[in-house]
Amino acid sequence: MAAPLPSTALSEDEWAGAHDELVALLQALIRIPSINPPNPPGPETDAARFIAERLRAEGLDPEIVEPEPGRGSVLARLRGDGTGGEPLLLLSHLDVVPVDATGWRFPPFSAEIADGYIWGRGAVDMKSMVAMEVMTLVLLARRARAAGLNPATDPIPGLARDVMFACTADEEAGGTVGVKWLVQNRPETIQAAGALNEAGGVSVDLAGRRFYPVMTAEKGRETYKISVHGTWGHGSMPRDDNAAVLAAEAILRLAAPGEPSLTGPIEALLKGVEEGLADNAKAAELVRAIRGDDPRRSDAAVRSLCDEMYARALRALLRNTISPGVVHAGIKYNIIPGEATIEIDCRTLPGTTEGDMREEVIARLGDLMPHCTVEHVIGAPPVEAPASGELYNLLCSTIVAHDPDGIPVPVMAPFATDAKWTAHLGVPTYGFSPLKLEPGERFLERFHGQDERVGLDALRWGFPVLFDVVAGFCGHR
Numbered sequence: 048m049a050a051p052l053p054s055t056a057l058s059e060d061e062w063a064g065a066h067d068e069l070v071a072l073l074q075a076l077i078r079i080p081s082i083n084p085p086n087p088p089g090p091e092t093d094a095a096r097f098i099a100e101r102l103r104a105e106g107l108d109p110e111i112v113e114p115e116p117g118r119g120s121v122l123a124r125l126r127g128d129g130t131g132g133e134p135l136l137l138l139s140h141l142d143v144v145p146v147d148a149t150g151w152r153f154p155p156f157s158a159e160i161a162d163g164y165i166w167g168r169g170a171v172d173m174k175s176m177v178a179m180e181v182m183t184l185v186l187l188a189r190r191a192r193a194a195g196l197n198p199a200t201d202p203i204p205g206l207a208r209d210v211m212f213a214c215t216a217d218e219e220a221g222g223t224v225g226v227k228w229l230v231q232n233r234p235e236t237i238q239a240a241g242a243l244n245e246a247g248g249v250s251v252d253l254a255g256r257r258f259y260p261v262m263t264a265e266k267g268r269e270t271y272k273i274s275v276h277g278t279w280g281h282g283s284m285p286r287d288d289n290a291a292v293l294a295a296e297a298i299l300r301l302a303a304p305g306e307p308s309l310t311g312p313i314e315a316l317l318k319g320v321e322e323g324l325a326d327n328a329k330a331a332e333l334v335r336a337i338r339g340d341d342p343r344r345s346d347a348a349v350r351s352l353c354d355e356m357y358a359r360a361l362r363a364l365l366r367n368t369i370s371p372g373v374v375h376a377g378i379k380y381n382i383i384p385g386e387a388t389i390e391i392d393c394r395t396l397p398g399t400t401e402g403d404m405r406e407e408v409i410a411r412l413g414d415l416m417p418h419c420t421v422e423h424v425i426g427a428p429p430v431e432a433p434a435s436g437e438l439y440n441l442l443c444s445t446i447v448a449h450d451p452d453g454i455p456v457p458v459m460a461p462f463a464t465d466a467k468w469t470a471h472l473g474v475p476t477y478g479f480s481p482l483k484l485e486p487g488e489r490f491l492e493r494f495h496g497q498d499e500r501v502g503l504d505a506l507r508w509g510f511p512v513l514f515d516v517v518a519g520f521c522g523h524r
């Protein structure tokens with residue numbers, strides 16, 4: 048028989064109280080406008096200080112690091128008795144992306160509660176996970192205090208390994224003064240047996256079943272600047288080598304979807320989804336078609352199986368992608384531009400190197416290449432953590448323990464997170480911020496989106512899941 052879940056040590060009333068504290072904490076965090084880029088710097092440190100004070104009030108001894116004024120991150124560590132191996136890292140970021148408040152139902156930093164949701168910038172990305180992590184530390188600290196111990200220095204009763212908490216600035220701009228700085232200057236605060244990070248563990252309803260994609264991998268990113276060279280001239284006499292016209296042709300070639308290619312993480316995802324849909328022959332057949340080697344059938348199957356939001360994500364996960372993001376050409380309407388620039392955002396599959404991606408860009412430009420120079424701006428390779436082993440298996444079993452109808456599956460993210468940096472220290476990092484959504488919630492569109500919000504019931508489900516993972520992985524067994 049399986050050991051009881053750590054969360055069952057608390058009564059229903061105690062969980063209800065902890066949920067109320069979680070909601071209040073999340074509201075307070077949303078009300079600190081920790082926008083990145085900060086103008087002027089300060090709110091990130093305000094958020095770090097707020098979290099530190101909350102932890103200090105529970106007897107913990109958090110630390111604020113501030114590589115640049117106003118760009119603070121907060122760290123904390125709870126001790127186990129040292130018999131359980133390397134620590135678990137709870138990794139999160141406290142910055143949010145900028146917001147245009149027009150069209151929002153509530154002011155984005157008001158953290159209003161309405162219709163069962165907390166509304167505001169950061170509700171999804173990712174202050175709800177920060178609040179669940181902080182409250183997990185709070186509950187563990189109280190366990191120590193209830194036993195007459197000092198949670199800042201004594202081992203927490205029941206913990207065999209340490210729990211580390213790093214809530215960082217600057218994730219939304221690459222983590223230079225956040226996680227990257229910690230990895231390079233304070234690696235002991237990141238080095239762990241495994242890390243939990245944003246974005247995975249959120250339910251997805253598909254063909255009548257509820258899946259929980261746990262993020263084990265993310266695509267790489269490569270950014271290129273393409274300079275297009277033509278000839279300056281008088282607007283009254285059109286030329287074939289108008290740089291704006293050449294750039295337009297280049298953009299069409301670059302933006303066309305590439306050939307699909309099945310990589311390990313997506314093979315594992317589709318296998319898990321097919322198994323989960325075993326009693327739905329039609330849906331399982333569609334999954335097999337997505338995995339099949341006929342690109343047209345595969346794409347049609349993606350369209351039939353998923354709504355447009357998930358179809359877009361899945362298509363991106365089946366190929367290297369190129370999105371033109373910035374285009375510049377011209378200085379005046381009656382001058383033919385002799386120069387244009389295009390900046391493109393490429394997202395690469397496991398196995399695709401920067402050199403491979405650049406070759407693909409050059410191949411697509413084809414006979415335009417004599418007019419183009421391609422310059423690599425910045426990049427990071429894909430990262431992957433094992434979809435097996437103690438931590439991954441615990442993430443999956445804990446989901447099922449809290450949602451017996453839930454089907455955990457491994458997934459790759461089409462985007463990049465701070466896992467790009469933890470990979471430098473070899474820390475297997477999982478996107479796992481557990482939330483159980485209402486069917487049909489357009490969750491992916493809330494990242495950086497308008498009317499960003501998180502459901503109270505989704506949090507009510509997710510918080511004890513996270514607690515059980517942390518207390519379970521770090522506990523005695």
Ligand SMILES: [Zn+2]
Pocket residue numbers: 140172173218245
């Ligand atoms: Zn985020």
